[in-house]
Amino acid sequence: MxxxxxxxxxxxxxxxxxxxxxxxxxxxxxxxxxxxxxxxxxxxxxxxxxxxxxxxxxxxxxxxxxxxxxxxxxxxxxxxxxxxxxxxxxxxxxxxxxxxxxxxxxxxxxxxxxxxxxxxxxxxxxxxxxxxxxxxxxxxxxxxxxxxxxxxxxxxxxxxxxxxxxxxxxxxxxxDPVRHDRVVAAISHLPHMVAYSLVNAVEGYEKTAGDLLCFSAGGFRDFTRIASSDPAMWRDIALTNRDAVLEMMDFFATTLAELRKLVDAGDGAGLEKFFLNSKLARDAIL
Missing domain, CATH: 3.40.50.720 (NAD(P)-binding Rossmann-like Domain)
Incomplete structure (x- = not known):
């Protein structure tokens, strides 16, 4: 049966x-x-x-x-x-x-x-x-x-x-449902928010910097693949998991700001340490 x-x-x-x-x-x-x-x-x-x-x-x-x-x-x-x-x-x-x-x-x-x-x-x-x-x-x-x-x-x-x-x-x-929402905000919802934002940012910058998207190669396409997902579905996700998504977006903004400071300061050692930490964490997942 x-x-x-x-x-x-x-x-x-x-x-x-x-x-x-x-x-x-x-x-x-x-x-x-x-x-x-x-x-x-x-x-x-x-x-x-x-x-x-x-x-x-x-x-x-x-x-x-x-x-x-x-x-x-x-x-x-x-x-x-x-x-x-x-x-x-x-x-x-x-x-x-x-x-x-x-x-x-x-x-x-x-x-x-x-x-x-x-x-x-x-x-x-x-x-x-x-x-x-x-x-x-x-x-x-x-x-x-x-x-x-x-x-x-x-x-x-x-x-x-x-x-x-x-x-x-x-x-x-x-x-637990609440823990679930915090977990997926980090590993799924935030990456989609970043992918959508990156495509919009590059598309917007293209208007002042000339043709850019026609030169996009594998890295850009792979990273932004999920920005081809259903917009209505992701609208609903952002609304229904708003608190957890906002928390992760704010945390990401802080991390991106740290990276910006390193670039602005020309801190090569700091940049390498930042990138190495990310590489090790990513490799550990794989």
């Missing part, structure tokens, strides 16, 4: 589509129902074998599901849970892939009817591409997924969500 008999994926793009593909490849899911607003994308999901069927109405889509995975912009998740909650089958688990957890978990847990469960989740994986065409079964292989239960979380529901992500190939970490 599959781990999940009927999985409803609301938001069939890279994240939701890849989870469905991974579970199907492992024989861990029976039926996959897709829900979304773009019917062409949903039809393509059926053609690719990601979905068994689809509908555009979330209430219809969750009927009889034993697990619902929400892969939509983070600002939309509480409203979606409020809409579908009264129509969930007994024992149904709702989880999500949003990269902000504090606001989502605190808003969604109280909405769940007796006998149904919300468990927050965040797979740390992705590309800059979107849509079901971009999904692939190995997206989560060897990647980390953070699950964010609270004191109210049901132990069996938590265990099932963990098992789902392990079946998809992820290494699962269980973490």
């Amino acid at each position: 599959p781990l999940v008999k009927r999985l409803t994926v609301i938001g069939v793009g890279l994240i939701g589509g890849s989870l469905a593909r991974a579970l199907r490849e492992q024989g861990a899911v029976g039926e996959v129902v897709g829900v979304g607003r773009g019917e062409a994308n949903l039809k393509r999901g059926v053609e690719l074998g990601v979905l068994d069927r689809y509908c555009t109405d979330p209430v219809e889509g969750v009927q009889g599901a034993d697990m619902v995975f929400l892969s939509t912009p983070v600002c939309s998740i509480p409203g979606l849970v409020e809409r579908i909650a009264p129509h969930l089958a007994k024992g149904c688990i709702v989880t999500d892939g949003g990269s902000v957890k504090g606001t989502i978990v605190s808003a969604c847990e109280p909405l769940m009817p007796e006998g149904t469960f919300f468990i927050g989740g965040h797979p740390i994986a992705g590309t800059e591409h979107s849509g079901v065409e971009a999904s692939f079964a190995t997206l989560y292989q060897g990647k980390r997924c953070i699950i964010t239960p609270t004191e109210r979380s049901d132990a069996d529901a938590l265990a099932k969500v963990v098992a789902v992500w392990e079946a998809a190939g992820s290494s699962v970490t269980v973490m």
